[in-house]
Amino acid sequence: MMSMGQKVTRGRVSPADTEPVAHDFINAIGGPLGRFAQVGTQRFWTPLRVLITTSLVFLAVGFLTKANCIQGGRGEDGVIALNWSGNRQYTSACYNDIVPLYGGRGLDSPGFPYAYSWQEGDLTRYMEYPVLGGIFQWIAAIITRFLYPVVDILPFHSLPEAGLYFIVTALGLAFFWVLVIRMMVELTGNRVWDTVLVAASPLVAVHAFTNWDTPSIAAAVGALLAVKRGNPVWAGVLIGLGTAFKLWPLYLLGAFLVLGVRSGKLKEFFSMMGAAVIVWLVINVPVIITYPEAWYEFIRLNETRGAEWTTIYQILDRNLAAPINNPGVLNTLSFLFFAGACLAIAVFGLRVQRRPRVAELAFLIVAAFLLLNKVWSPQYSLWLVPLAVLALPHWRLLFPWMVVDAMVWPILMWHMLGTENMGLPGGVLDIVLIVRGGFIVAMVVLVIRQMLGRIPDPVLDAHGGRDPLAGAFGDTDTFTLTAKRSTGASTSVEGS
Incomplete structure (x- = not known):
């Protein structure tokens, strides 16, 4: 009798069958499987181990792209200081928030991070990250201060304490990204090799260690996995944890609300939301x-800051005669635009005949946030990588998007040098940002067309017409807003 694992293996789909990019790569390394090849019999180099190894390679590249910013030099007093001379952080595109915030947020001294403050003119400033983000930084700082005396014994070393803090933090962030890969292997199901697009993403090589984003991504992906396994309460716990790191995992609740209404599983949704709220409050x-x-510093800073360098609002501000970079105006515009987009996604998700997949709805919500929000720090694009792969595994679209999105970083760094230092003019930055936005809009359009049944859905095709992530929200609908052709009676719609 065939085991469950064998059934999954026999149903496995190779991206090389449908994706030209994957097909060319497979041919380059030896060609497609032969007629008598047995999938799933490799004892050591399983897909999981191959993908984790791939992710470690790209994480190592990500570390090297930042390594030029952790170097220091020993002064006459024997103290090793960080060396960012010659605008190294921009010319090497190695800038990251981890190194400067070690001293800038009081992490180099004992004490709870939210008890630390400093003055900027008449304003008293505090740690501006959500609570779990600040605690993560605090734990890494404690480890750093414990280890640095050992490192300092080594002769001729030039690693400053902030550099060791970066290394400790990078190890923690890398752990969470490897965890993402582990969970993606299960979430992709019969299309397991789509996880290559996550493990080998150019965005990982650029942004894995720009900021503290990988824990929130792991929490969001973990929530999707918990729902797939039929545990909406645990999904809520993970959403609560993720929201305590970064705000955006909260948006997953919107996707599950739509599915809860369609499937009549509102009890599961409210148990998820309740768990998320409780966990967030406890923290x-x-x-x-x-x-x-x-x-409150996190909220205050987001209310008072202007548009970030790479948003649509900054593009307009750089090119319009009348500046629009006013925090009050931007707060209103970005909120109304995003709220309108979420409402449109909800109505569309309830009206569309074919049951939306979890990943499709989650992708649309997070993509709308990135496109319409006044803050799009370049590393935020990492949030979209797992969702895009789960929603729309089209390699020839996703990989070029990730390449262009990764190129935003060095071009932004070059622009931030300023024209007096031969930095790039804003027009060059605007071009690459428009191309990046165009890719994401194209992905949104394709996901919508996929939901409408206008183009094939490779995920449904690989899983017998069912959403592999629906889990606790079932496979059938009990309610939609779709008009009925016959009587006004309600009928169920199969989730094909």
Whole structure:
């Protein structure tokens, strides 16, 4: 009798069958499987181990792209100081928030990060990251301060303490990205090799260690996996944890709300949302009570900051005669645009005849946030990588998008040098940003067409017409907003 594992293996689909990019790569390394090849019999080099190894290679490249910013030099007093002379952080495109914030947020000294403050003119500043993000940084700082005396014994070394902090932090961030790959192997199911696009993403090589984003991505992907396994409460726990790292995992609840309404599984949705709220409160309330101003710093900074360098609002600001980079105006515009987009996605998700897949809805929501929000720090694009692969595994579209999106970083760094230092003019940056936005809009359009049944859905085709991530939300609909052709009676729509 065939085991469940064998059934999955026999149903495995190779991207080389449908994707020219994957087909050319497979041919380059030896060609497609032979007629009598037995899939799933390799004892050591399983897809999981191959993909984790691939991710480690790209994480190593990501570390090397930042390595020029962790170097230092020993002064006459014997103290090793960080060396960013000659605008190294821009000319090497090695800038990251990890190194400067070690001293800038008081992490180089004992004490809880939200108890630390400093003055910027008349303004008292605090740690501006959500609570779990700040605690993650704090733990890495404790490890750094414990280890650095050992490192400092080594003769002739020139690694500053902030450099060791970067290394410790990078190891933690890399762990979470490897965890993402492990979970993606299960989420991709019969299209397991689509995970190559996550493990070998150019965005990993550029942004894995730009900021503290991989834990929130792991939490969001973990929530998808928990739902697939039929555990909406655990999915809520992970969404709560992810939201305590970065805000965006909260948006996954919108996708599950649509599916909860369509499938009549609102109990599962509310249990998920309740778990997310409880976990978020348990983590945040102690800091809210003890350090209210420090906790509010994240909100205050986001309310008062202008548009980030790579947003559509900055493109308009750089090219319009009348500047629009006003925080109050941008807050209103970005909120209304995103709220409108979420409403449109919800209505479309309820009306479309073919049951939407979890990944399709989640991708549309997060893509709308990136396109319409006033802040799009370049590393935010990493959020979209797993969702894009799960929603639209079209290699010849996703890989060029990731290449262009990765190129935003060095071009932005070159632009930030300033024209007085032979930096790139804003027009060059605008061109690559428009191309990046065009790719994401194209992906959104294709996902919508896929949901409408205008183009084939390779994920449904590989899984017998069912959403492999639906899990606790079932396979059938009990309600949609789609008009019925016959009587007004409600009928169910199969999730094909």
